[in-house]
Amino acid sequence: MTVLHFTGIKGSGMSPLAQIMHDMGEKVQGSDIEQHFFTEDRLRERGITILPFDASNIEKNMTIIAGNAFGDDHPELVKARELGATIIRYHQFLGDLMKQYVSVAITGAHGKTSTTGLMAHVLAGYKPVSYLIGDGTGVGQENSHFFVAEACEYRRHFLAYHPDYAIMTNIDYDHPDYFTGVDDVFKAFEEMAQQVKKCIIACGDDEYLQRIQAPVPVVYYGFGEENDFQARNVEKTTAGTTFDVVIRNEFYHTFTIPMFGDHAILNALAVISLCHYENIPADIIQQQFEDFEGVKRRFTQTAIGDRILIDDYAHHPTEIRATLQSARQKYPERELIAIFQPHTFTRTQTFLQEFADCLLEADHVYLCDIFGSAREKAGTLKIQDLAEKIEGSRLLQLDEVASLTEHSNAVYLFMGAGDVTKFQEAFENVLNTGETV
Numbered sequence: 001m002t003v004l005h006f007t008g009i010k011g012s013g014m015s016p017l018a019q020i021m022h023d024m025g026e027k028v029q030g031s032d033i034e035q036h037f038f039t040e041d042r043l044r045e046r047g048i049t050i051l052p053f054d055a056s057n058i059e060k061n062m063t064i065i066a067g068n069a070f071g072d073d074h075p076e077l078v079k080a081r082e083l084g085a086t087i088i089r090y091h092q093f094l095g096d097l098m099k100q101y102v103s104v105a106i107t108g109a110h111g112k113t114s115t116t117g118l119m120a121h122v123l124a125g126y127k128p129v130s131y132l133i134g135d136g137t138g139v140g141q142e143n144s145h146f147f148v149a150e151a152c153e154y155r156r157h158f159l160a161y162h163p164d165y166a167i168m169t170n171i172d173y174d175h176p177d178y179f180t181g182v183d184d185v186f187k188a189f190e191e192m193a194q195q196v197k198k199c200i201i202a203c204g205d206d207e208y209l210q211r212i213q214a215p216v217p218v219v220y221y222g223f224g225e226e227n228d229f230q231a232r233n234v235e236k237t238t239a240g241t242t243f244d245v246v247i248r249n250e251f252y253h254t255f256t257i258p259m260f261g262d263h264a265i266l267n268a269l270a271v272i273s274l275c276h277y278e279n280i281p282a283d284i285i286q287q288q289f290e291d292f293e294g295v296k297r298r299f300t301q302t303a304i305g306d307r308i309l310i311d312d313y314a315h316h317p318t319e320i321r322a323t324l325q326s327a328r329q330k331y332p333e334r335e336l337i338a339i340f341q342p343h344t345f346t347r348t349q350t351f352l353q354e355f356a357d358c359l360l361e362a363d364h365v366y367l368c369d370i371f372g373s374a375r376e377k378a379g380t381l382k383i384q385d386l387a388e389k390i391e392g393s394r395l396l397q398l399d400e401v402a403s404l405t406e407h408s409n410a411v412y413l414f415m416g417a418g419d420v421t422k423f424q425e426a427f428e429n430v431l432n433t434g435e436t437v
Contacts, residue, residue: 006030008067016138023140039136101147108169117295135296171208261326315417338362341416356389371418
């Protein structure tokens with residue numbers, strides 16, 4: 001049996017893809033740096049071998065799945081070429097895999113992961129599903145009817161996919177190290193739209209998505225009356241959200257979701273729209289909504305005493321606002337403490353004022369040092385540059401997390417796409433050991 005070797009197996013897409021192939025009976029192994037990432041946990045649960053990066057890992061009879069974060073000069077890829085081993089980039093491998101099923105690609109600047117998780121969960125109540133979620137979760141079933149995959153626009157990687165359906169949640173400028181501006185992002189989505197086989201389901205409240213041209217039908221969802229699928233009579237409580245769905249001005253069904261914030265309603269509408277297109281009954285959709293437990297690092301809650309700690313991947317101003325809105329809905333009487341770690345120097349520089357504006361919506365703000373990336377390890381910008389724009393904000397080092405205990409009965413939002421989770425883990429240790437300022 002050919003061994004599939006994943007170079008960069010801990011990546012947010014690579015890890016779930018490796019899990020899927022393992023579940024489907026393939027022999028899988030991979031390599032990465034030795035630092036722990038939450039994306040590796042489900043690999044280890046399956047007993048998948050994870051090796052340190054080393055050219056000696058590579059053998060001629062292997063198929064190498066190469067993570068997009070690593071260039072062709074990576075030692076393992078150099079060795080693979082020398083041996084004549086097959087090398088396939090992550091997005092190309094995934095694109096070929098999706099062709100075997102009724103495929104649903106979920107893309108957008110924000111909301112991809114949450115919508116992918118919800119879509120996979122709801123469809124699984126109807127027919128077998130394989131799915132790849134960017135929170136490090138992958139499940140493969142050889143008898144799958146559907147294949148649901150998160151499709152990232154970064155570097156136009158999603159153009160490797162030709163899905164039956166595309167869900168487009170929004171268009172926004174989120175990768176200033178690659179895209180020249182939001183119009184460039186729009187062009188990428190326009191290209192993606194040309195590759196969809198059956199139908200595009202897009203948020204009609206997004207001004208850019210309203211302009212999408214495609215060779216297949218474009219179905220719109222949202223709050224606005226012009227949408228094909230519209231949410232009306234929204235009721236928000238501390239337990240969740242209830243709303244009516246009207247399809248082309250005719251009442252369809254009332255749904256209740258155990259989630260918070262306007263973005264959660266939109267994510268649910270996207271799922272409802274596709275399910276309606278696939279003739280999945282409303283009662284199955286509602287039943288699946290009720291027991292959806294969310295995805296990793298998206299409003300993930302931990303209660304310790306009278307404090308609520310929330311882990312969230314929010315790393316763009318739009319996402320931070322959505323996370324704060326969700327917290328205000330669920331915990332209206334509590335102080336919101338934002339602990340934010342900016343991700344990449346280019347994004348922080350591009351949205352410096354926008355980050356300041358959205359973080360001011362929290363009651364207290366703590367800022368952690370800027371987290372670089374595999375592509376961008378350093379920059380001239382400092383976290384102090386952001387702190388100067390947020391009156392009353394404080395800088396937070398890992399050995400200072402005990403200072404957060406001065407707030408009680410509060411909600412702590414640990415936000416970022418880097419390793420902000422280490423601050424939450426340290427704070428949990430402080431709370432569990434009774435340490436204070």
